[in-house]
Amino acid sequence: MDLMDSYRTKISNGEKVTKSSFENDVYSIIPSKNRDYHFCEFITQNFMQEGKWQEIFNTLYGQL
Incomplete structure (x- = not known):
């Protein structure tokens, strides 16, 4: 959940996030x-x- 919150903050601050960085961060945990x-x-x-962290999916995977 901390990772999801971190990416929510990055997205809302206008920071560039990528699928590869997100995936690497996920796999460092799991x-x-x-x-x-x-x-x-x-x-x-x-x-x-589930209504949680929608902006992360939309930003990273929504265009697929």
Whole structure:
């Protein structure tokens, strides 16, 4: 949750965020043998559907 809050702050401050930096940050917390963006996209999309951190999904994955 701290990571999501951190990215919310970055986005609201107009800082440039990228999918790769977000995904690297996620995988530094949640190690995975099969790293791909689908996992990160999935968790951000689920949070968005729950009404949480919508701007993160929209910023990073919304155009896919």
